[in-house]
Amino acid sequence: xxxxxxxxxxAVARGAYEGGCLVAAAYPGTPSTxxxxxxxxxxxxxxxxxxxxxxxxxxxxxxxxxxxxALCAMKHVGLNVAADPLxxxxxxxxxxxxxxxxxxxxxxxxxxxEQDNRFYGLFAKIPVLxxxxxxxxxxxxxxxxxxxxxxxxxxxxxxxxxxxHCKSVVNLGERREKEIKGYKKDVSKTNLLPQFAKRRHIxxxxxxxxxxxxxxxxxxxxxxxxxxxxxxxxxxxxxQYAKEVFKDASFLKLTMVYPFPDKLVSSICQKYxxxxxxxxxxxxxxxxxxxxxFKVKGKGxxxxxxELNPDRLKVFIxxxxxxxxxxxxxxxxxxxxxxxCPHIGTFYLLQKKDYIITGDIGCYTLGALAPHYAxxxxxxxxxxxxxxxxxxxxxxxxxxxxPIISIIGDSTFFHMGVPGLLNMVYNxxxxxxxxxxxxxxxxxxxxxxxGTGRTLMKEETKKILPEDIAxxxxxxxxxxxxxxxxxxxxxxxxxxxxxxxxxxxxxxxxCIFLKKREKPKxxxxxxxxxxxxxxxxxxxxxxxxxNKAKINENFCVGCGMxxxxxxxxxxx
Amino acid sequence: xxxxxxxxxxxxIGGQGILLFSDxxxxxxxxxxxxxxxxxxxxxxxxxxxxxSHLRFGKEVYSPLIPLKEADFLVSMEKLEALRxxxxxxxxxxLITDNFYMPPLPVLVGEVEFESHTIDKNLKEKVKNLxxxxxxxIAKELGDIRISxxxxxxxxxxxxxxxxxxxxxxxxxxxxxxxxxxxxxAFLKGREIFSQ
Numbered sequence: 001x002x003x004x005x006x007x008x009x010x011a012v013a014r015g016a017y018e019g020g021c022l023v024a025a026a027y028p029g030t031p032s033t034x035x036x037x038x039x040x041x042x043x044x045x046x047x048x049x050x051x052x053x054x055x056x057x058x059x060x061x062x063x064x065x066x067x068x069x070a071l072c073a074m075k076h077v078g079l080n081v082a083a084d085p086l087x088x089x090x091x092x093x094x095x096x097x098x099x100x101x102x103x104x105x106x107x108x109x110x111x112x113x114e115q116d117n118r119f120y121g122l123f124a125k126i127p128v129l130x131x132x133x134x135x136x137x138x139x140x141x142x143x144x145x146x147x148x149x150x151x152x153x154x155x156x157x158x159x160x161x162x163x164x165h166c167k168s169v170v171n172l173g174e175r176r177e178k179e180i181k182g183y184k185k186d187v188s189k190t191n192l193l194p195q196f197a198k199r200r201h202i203x204x205x206x207x208x209x210x211x212x213x214x215x216x217x218x219x220x221x222x223x224x225x226x227x228x229x230x231x232x233x234x235x236x237x238x239x240q241y242a243k244e245v246f247k248d249a250s251f252l253k254l255t256m257v258y259p260f261p262d263k264l265v266s267s268i269c270q271k272y273x274x275x276x277x278x279x280x281x282x283x284x285x286x287x288x289x290x291x292x293x294f295k296v297k298g299k300g301x302x303x304x305x306x307e308l309n310p311d312r313l314k315v316f317i318x319x320x321x322x323x324x325x326x327x328x329x330x331x332x333x334x335x336x337x338x339x340x341c342p343h344i345g346t347f348y349l350l351q352k353k354d355y356i357i358t359g360d361i362g363c364y365t366l367g368a369l370a371p372h373y374a375x376x377x378x379x380x381x382x383x384x385x386x387x388x389x390x391x392x393x394x395x396x397x398x399x400x401x402x403p404i405i406s407i408i409g410d411s412t413f414f415h416m417g418v419p420g421l422l423n424m425v426y427n428x429x430x431x432x433x434x435x436x437x438x439x440x441x442x443x444x445x446x447x448x449x450x451g452t453g454r455t456l457m458k459e460e461t462k463k464i465l466p467e468d469i470a471x472x473x474x475x476x477x478x479x480x481x482x483x484x485x486x487x488x489x490x491x492x493x494x495x496x497x498x499x500x501x502x503x504x505x506x507x508x509x510x511c512i513f514l515k516k517r518e519k520p521k522x523x524x525x526x527x528x529x530x531x532x533x534x535x536x537x538x539x540x541x542x543x544x545x546x547n548k549a550k551i552n553e554n555f556c557v558g559c560g561m562x563x564x565x566x567x568x569x570x571x572x
Numbered sequence: 573x574x575x576x577x578x579x580x581x582x583x584x585i586g587g588q589g590i591l592l593f594s595d596x597x598x599x600x601x602x603x604x605x606x607x608x609x610x611x612x613x614x615x616x617x618x619x620x621x622x623x624x625s626h627l628r629f630g631k632e633v634y635s636p637l638i639p640l641k642e643a644d645f646l647v648s649m650e651k652l653e654a655l656r657x658x659x660x661x662x663x664x665x666x667l668i669t670d671n672f673y674m675p676p677l678p679v680l681v682g683e684v685e686f687e688s689h690t691i692d693k694n695l696k697e698k699v700k701n702l703x704x705x706x707x708x709x710i711a712k713e714l715g716d717i718r719i720s721x722x723x724x725x726x727x728x729x730x731x732x733x734x735x736x737x738x739x740x741x742x743x744x745x746x747x748x749x750x751x752x753x754x755x756x757x758a759f760l761k762g763r764e765i766f767s768q
Contacts, residue, residue: 003602005595005598005599005602005610031613109613133609161613162637165611165612166609166610166611167595167598167609167611168608168609168633168636169602169607241634243635244634244635244639309639310635310637310639311640330652330655330686331652332622332678333621333622333652333653333656333677334621334622334677335620336621370681371683535682536681538681540619540620540677543675543680544680552674554717555619
């Protein structure tokens with residue numbers, strides 16, 4: 001059998017391929033992005049970057065209603081954006097199998113919260129499968145298509161960062177084409193007018209009862225008898241950590257956590273006096289097991305925050321909680337804007353000022369940190385433009401004169417910025433909106449979007465420019481600037497900040513990963529006076545040694561922004 | 573404990589080729605019949621941050637993360653990062669690190685003070701099996717500073733039970749054609765240094 005070392009996300013893509021998936025849609029978001037990137041390598045599957053997660057879910061649902069197997073993928077907070085169609089999809093059901101992949105991020109490696117999307121299953125009444133490694137991720141995609149078709153219901157596949165991004169060995173199979181049933185008119189099923197929806201809800205409750213029986217007999221909900229008197233109940237990657245730590249324990253590995261396999265869990269739990277539940281973030285399984293009347297140890301021993309690891313689980317074995325040994329206090333090395341990043345040019349001009357700056361989600365959120373301190377808020381996709389409007393309404397009343405600036409990236413602007421911009425014009429807010437257009441979805445690793453003129457399947461398409469959208473929304477002052485031209489931009493931006501009138505400024509320069517590296521710049525030590533103005537840029541390629549600036553040739557991409565800010569002409 | 577699992581932690585700064593290092597080694601281990609688990613976190617800005625990759629292989633591997641004090645090897649592309657993740661290294665584990673130091677941005681911009689000479693002192697005090705390798709310097713001599721990761725991989729390979737050809741085959745699959753010869757040269761150079 002052919003084997004490959006695949007990440008969980010690559011395995012989901014492989015499962016989609018082998019399972020005969022025909023349509024896949026997503027908006028990129030860590031840790032989910034690679035699923036669609038991998039799917040795009042299989043020519044049998046139509047795939048797209050949708051403009052946001054709500055759109056992605058609806059495109060995939062539409063495909064499922066047309067009788068094909070379909071999948072959408074998103075990070076955990078993306079499912080909030082897609083929550084509206086998610087709830088309705090449970091009522092409507094499917095024709096072809098339909099999977100919603102959500103990749104949660106315990107530990108918040110690249111997210112704004114730690115929400116536990118297993119609860120979306122309970123809330124939206126949709127079955128939830130939780131793989132614990134890549135092989136399971138692949139197998140469960142195929143299984144989820146079957147469940148979806150058998151019970152006429154969408155299925156959530158809940159991944160986490162450590163399942164999505166860990167690589168493990170996977171056995172590969174062949175693709176099985178699925179016959180496409182085609183779109184069938186069935187208005188009472190697909191049109192949720194109240195009179196139809198009432199019936200659909202009753203039907204959904206009946207399906208969930210049947211699915212509970214299915215879950216009780218689901219072979220991936222598995223009992224493994226051990227030597228000791230301890231029973232460990234675990235799901236996802238937490239199961240792998242627990243297997244590492246509790247070598248002699250019996251295990252109840254749960255994979256379909258909703259509908260909860262109550263009979264299976266009860267029949268096993270009653271044989272054990274000591275039961276612990278190992279799961280990340282929220283006590284989902286713990287609450288379910290407790291509701292069946294069993295005493296378990298879980299949260300309280302384990303934290304409700306951050307991700308788990310094998311060391312954290314040792315709190316169950318050690319009498320006294322042994323603190324994880326910490327190295328001596330070392331300076332942190334936080335993620336920073338890349339050397340030559342065009343965002344640096346924008347933040348250099350806005351840094352450390354008394355402006356109100358609402359921000360958004362992207363690499364540029366790092367503008368909040370040293371040395372720029374030029375971003376006050378980061379809430380969710382698109383919130384930069386809208387939060388600013390609320391602040392502006394208050395500030396007008398109390399005569400607060402500080403300029404109000406919103407900063408959003410190009411991909412985020414297309415995702416959820418446009419309605420906010422419409423609102424800004426319609427409701428007359430004087431905000432200076434910066435769209436940092438690096439012509440890609442930068443933070444997730446350079447995915448195409450409506451502004452790039454290319455689809456995920458690498459087809460040419462119409463290129464939509466943010467300045468055209470801004471003008472169409474009714475903005476009169478629209479500027480397109482090159483962020484590397486710091487001196488020129490300073491004049492224009494200072495004027496706008498003084499006027500404090502509605503304006504959109506597009507800072508356009510491709511992400512450094514999309515360009516060829518130029519020759520690294522060098523410091524002329526004779527001319528450098530050690531004034532540190534170039535250090536203020538916050539470019540990681542520039543350091544300071546023996547009272548002179550120094551450029552690290554391994555990191556420098558030769559963008560020349562430092563030349564713009566050096567008053568002595570010491571950089572070449 | 574875990575005698576049958578080999579644990580290798582690879583760390584450095586985003587942009588130094590840490591993930592390529594562990595991808596190659598993971599595939600070599602798989603092709604030698606081991607089960608492999610490999611974990612790292614992606615996202616946020618790609619260059620300049622602290623990056624870590626866990627690689628484990630053996631007959632049966634559960635956790636994709638290496639428990640503290642269980643790493644047989646710690647390979648670091650930068651020495652402050654080596655010190656940062658030292659808690660993962662076994663008492664008798666082996667540390668291989670580039671002796672290159674890159675001050676983190678908070679130090680560069682003067683927000684945090686740090687005496688960098690304490691790094692060497694700390695490493696020498698705490699690690700029994702310590703190998704400093706000027707990988708970046710050697711890489712520059714070979715013609716491209718970006719291949720220091722493969723030089724370190726070549727050096728590490730002396731301690732692992734896989735054949736040179738196994739590595740070269742996997743390197744061929746994982747790097748662009750135009751850089752293949754350079755990468756092979758880097759691997760062999762790293763491998764040689766140990767016996768010198």
